[in-house]
Amino acid sequence: MEKKRTKQAYLPMTETMFYILLSLTEQKHGYGIMQHVEELTSGRIKLGAGTTYSSLSKLEKDDLIHAAGEQDRRKLYVITDHGRELLHLELDRLRELVHNGCKLL
Numbered sequence: 579m580e581k582k583r584t585k586q587a588y589l590p591m592t593e594t595m596f597y598i599l600l601s602l603t604e605q606k607h608g609y610g611i612m613q614h615v616e617e618l619t620s621g622r623i624k625l626g627a628g629t630t631y632s633s634l635s636k637l638e639k640d641d642l643i644h645a646a647g648e649q650d651r652r653k654l655y656v657i658t659d660h661g662r663e664l665l666h667l668e669l670d671r672l673r674e675l676v677h678n679g680c681k682l683l
Contacts, residue, residue: 584640591668598633599665607652
């Protein structure tokens with residue numbers, strides 16, 4: 579998918595996509611992602627296998643992540659430069675929300 583269309587499709591990001599991409603700043607397999615997201619959010623978000631693997635498939639198809647090998651017969655994924663760029667754009671958007679909210683409250 580071309581970058582402009584990818585940007586429109588993913589921004590603003592769902593929490594699921596945000597946390598999956600954030601988790602993949604280091605190589606992880608699907609189950610490792612689910613554990614990492616649960617840990618990062620102190621248990622608030624518990625990704626199911628269906629959600630995780632369908633999201634990974636979509637992210638890989640759109641070149642935001644790519645397969646980085648295998649570990650114990652599990653496919654490892656890692657974020658691409660394009661995925662990292664989108665993650666930074668989403669972080670900028672979130673910072674703006676927090677800044678404006680703090681200014682007015």
